[in-house]
Amino acid sequence: MTSVLALTAATAQADAFNRIASFPTHLNNAEANAESSAEIISATADGMTLVYSDSPLEVIGLIDITDPANPKAKGNIAVGGEPTAVSVIGNTAFVGVNTSESYTAPSGMIKAFDLATMTETAVCDLGGQPDSTAAAPDGSFIAVAIENERDEDLGDGRTGQLPGGFLVTVDVVDGSLDCDTVNVIDVTGIAEISPEDPEPEFVDINAAGEIVLTMQENNHMVVATKDGVINHFSAGQVDLENIDATDERGALVFTESQPNRLREPDAVQWIDDNHFAIANEGDMDGGSRGWTIFNKDGTEVYENGTGFEKAIIAAGHYPDKRSDSKGVEPEGMEFGIFNDTPMAFILAERSSIVGVYDLTDPSAPVLAQLLPSGVGPEGAVAIPGRNLFVTANEVDLIEDGGVRSHVMIYELTDAAASYPQLTSAGTDELIGWGAISGMSAGAGSTVYAVNDSFYGYQPTIFTIDTATTPATITDATVVTRGGHPAQKLDMEGVYFDGEGFWIASEGRTDRMIPHGLYHVDMDGNIDAEIPLPAELLAVERRFGFEGITRVGDTLWMAVQREWADDPENHVKLVAYNLETEQWGAVHYQKADPDTGWVGLSEIVAHGDYVYVIERDNQIGGAAVTKKIYRIAAADMVAAPLGDDLPVVSKEEVRDLIPDLTSLNGYVVDKIEGLAIMEDGTAWISTDNDGVDDSSGETYFWSPGKF
Template sequence: MSLRRTTSAVVSVVAVAAVGAVPTAAAAHGRSQEFRRLSTFPAYLNSSIDDTAAAEISTVTEDGRTVVYTDSPGKRLGFVDISNPSAPKPAGTLAVGGEPTSVAHLGRLLLAGVNTRTSFTAPSGKLVVIDSATRAVKREIDLGGQPDSVAVAPSGRYIAVAIENERDEDAGGGAIPQAPAGWLAVIDTRTWKVSRVDLSGLSAVAPTDPEPEYVSINSRDEAVVSLQENNHLVVVSLGSRRVLSDFSAGEVTVTQVDTTDDDKISLDGTITAKREPDGVAWINDDLFATANEGDYEGGSRGWSIFSKKTGKVVWDAGNSLEHLAVAHGQYPDKRSDAKGVEAENVAFAVLNRTPYVFVNSERGNFTAVYDVSNPAKPRFKQLLPTTNGPEGVVAVPSRNLVVVSSEEEDASIGIRGTVQVYGFGSPRNSALVSRNDIPWGALSALSAVPGRRDRLASVTDAVYSPTRVLGLTTGGVIDSELTVTKDGAPVGYDVEGLVVRKAGGYWLAVEGTGAGKDPNLLVRLNARGEVQEEIPLSADVAAAITSNGLEGVTEVGASVWVAVQRAVKGDPANTARIGRYDTVSKTWSWLLYPLETAPTGWVGLSELVAVDANTFAVIERDNQRGTLAAIKRIYTFDVPKTWTGTPTVSKKLVKDLLPLLRADGGWVQDKVEGLAVAGNGRTYAVTDNDGLDDATGETVFLDLSRLL
């Protein structure tokens, strides 16, 4: 009698997502914090800063003190000492003779799946068994195919390896089937012999070519295997090497998502797609979670919980993961016409007596945390920012830690593969979040709101169009938006400065393209966001500005002041311009501001704030991220009442922001772009996340107390 059971899992997501998926907008998407990031370890610290080093899948040794990660480009494993999780240390690497795809641990042993293939049609691989203490290779086991995920049974009796034998995306348009098929390898740890479990003939999609992607094992020695391209899930008894059940991961219709890459986030689209799960993780012996990334024809932009007994969906995230990304400013708009945030991986753990599911968003660069005390109604707890491309996620219950490994590596723009460690506690800095899913990101300026103690305003730059002025509380909740219009139609500027006028309305500092067609402009809006006036710079300065133009604006009486980010042509090196526009005489006058120099990259201005009639504050920063960031500072300077020519001002250091940017253990952001003194007398600063374009997407909001 066959024990196989096939069940179709098709669901309308609108109803399912509404059940326990996300707190109400009034709760600002779970703003209460339970976890905080403790540290970020760039993988290159195990080699050299010029080396290409990624961190894809991680495990933690039995004692909970060493992270071991796969570094595919380097064909090695990397080791990180997390004895002090707030100060991780490089602990070396180990070459494994091929491309490591996954790593797990069994007691003192490390188990690395290694891809050794020379072609897609002749896949090969091995399981490398390593003593974690001595790093001696104890044995190498031929797997007979290309491995992907490796999992160890809680009992320690079995190791399961997903033998993917992945398709060649350049052959036949990447369509499947493509021989050879994949299977599940089961290794008995008493004998170290490999058994093959055939997974062919189960799925409706390419049944002759199963491509196992991920595997997880419960306490009954049952493995759940995701066949991602086949959109199928299989439950296998490791003891008997038999398929217990299998079922389609299903197709879903998800509404109110962005489906167009058009420089604006519009939650008004609908997709119908196969789930195509990547990562899987047991929640208990009967239920498991899937990260529905999509790779072939699908991807549902969320995650699900399935019952192994019925094959039915117990809960589905619907559009909620996308909406969370939007509310937290981490939605990747350029992926709207593809697979959105892409839920890549999922992990389960009980920490502090609470059962959690952790969901990695590969494109949103975050890990979403859920309380699954009731698996039928998961409760979103918080969103943890990561670096780019979070792939691996593993918990360390003995130490109440969570480790996320991110694989994206592009040293030329300051993006590095990292291992990040999280633990319980409140972050030292606030994170912005919006109500009612107001889309936001790329915040290029900050302004006080005259007459309001607890209000600030910000603005989006050229990443998004049209331009919008955003209203927020000093507590970091974005709760209003105003679209800028010109001649009755929405308009998009590259706004890099904003000040709310005492008389009503706004001044915008618009950065131009230098020698290009778009000029640097001072733009006046009324209170409805309608363009009233566009003011060009004086002709001599306008002609001398290259690619780094206006970066701040403020107002004092009848004068509007602006900052130019870097030196203009003909000025002394390491200077920037401060401009004053007299709204009565319609004339410009200019000062020089002395800039610092940095070990790497350039230094420029990012903001301008009037402290009083004669004193101004600026943000002076370099263009570096992470470990290379050196200058993120607030300076003040006084201006003369009258002057001729272009005199140089004297500046005074008020605050070094680097310690604060490092305080939450993250990858230091390069663009500190907004600064304001609110009506409550406190100073606030904010970073520009570039809308996730070649950036982590994290936004840091700083309360600097009564600084200015």
């Protein structure tokens, strides 16, 4: 069967950006197991080479995108310190390099590198720790924000720690730096917050040669020329309503508020000679979760409020563990004009997603689409001449066996948008969701899905309409016990029986969550609880039930990994007869893992077969086993627990790795959900871990009929 992953996610929108390639930055390293990170990114004038800063390796990395759908490693250039930013003019990279000995003795340089020869051509002392750089559109000079950042472990992490920062400009002559023109612009004494200790964060330059500078912790904006400051004003504050402001609650509750929230902007971009936009990440006291457009005279032109965050919530990318801090955390930003349409790209660092806004009217931007990115998008570059947009995603989880840092490339074409594939947009009441686990077919085009213990205080059954494109979550039913959200559940499987739902709870002994079966009525009330028998509890391990289905009078549950009495690479398919209340099991032989482990994550009965998802816990290029197998239902004859269990035969139905690469990202590890409709149409989903050390992407697609 041909993959239709992209087609099932298409929207009615045309002229959209879609991801065409992902480049893991460790491919540029001689030592692939070393930590690497793509942070700030730029491009050569011809748009054929990407250049990104890589702090862990103290290099700038180069990527050949002559064929943007097939990026190639082009090597690294050592810069002699921590690269904090890079701007490219022509074929020369200008790199801010932090060489500070301490917070109290900051130092740094701006260096120029010829990208053709990969050699250093100039170096200028900056007298402080550089944070960001910007190149004048005409290539005549570079501006550098000198942050001289504070020590967050001192003074309650607050500003007022000298030396303060400043702004530097340096001319570019004959393609390199003229260090005799290094010019320091003083920005002390102008902010209301710590005027003696400015901490410049981000800088940009317009076509008129005017510089805009954010001073994040000072919550202040500066407009300057090379001759000095020409205007400055507070970045202001925002009243946030209907947000989730409580961290570590294990539930998405958008009924809270944060009044008078300081913006504390990070990135800034000119959108024309009179207007600029800021991303309100926050740091010390603030973070208004959105973005703002100002006139350079200080007049507020547009405030996004919670609009960006709500769009991210509907797409399943809301990072609940950041609720009490900065929510989706807009940090990076880029601007470009594509097909005569001015566009702002807002990077939500903690949500790993990018909002694309049409700025035809700067006072009323329109969200055009959301782009899935890697973990922690930090920088971006627009290449309108090639209809390309690129993100640099800084998080490298090599130490945890997770996803590596990636550069991701998107192209604007007349094709429809391929993401998101599942959304709650359009409902009367905002529905937050994530960590989709087990699934079950309902009537007509309905699929039911459950979340897992990431949302331990909000166990929820989601109703999904698969007839829409993308598929739409239309309702969310909280599972309750005694009228309150049920505790001690880890819902990893669901089966719709026409009158309610059978739920398989995996069990987490480290969290005092028992293994068990539950029946839930259509209103979400638990009306039956079935504990595991002593024979199973005596051999149980953490990795328990992952999926539940029904064949005749028997419920079948897949156990993810071996329990104490299982042979190596064999797991139980556990049976519970609803009429006799007898337990039994068969054995299923899973793949011998190359790395990590392999287990089962779903079980679904349809027609003459029982289907299971078998997957490893590997991600990206290390992924090997992401497959659907089937077992003849006639072979599912359970033996009593404690007896020798028969081993069922399996037949491969589909390798899911090609599906998982069809959106040109990396292969995610958690294929968790499978539902098969009455006509045999299958739907498959992934678990995004509640956007915790995850890109937040949820794949939800149909491979056709089984």
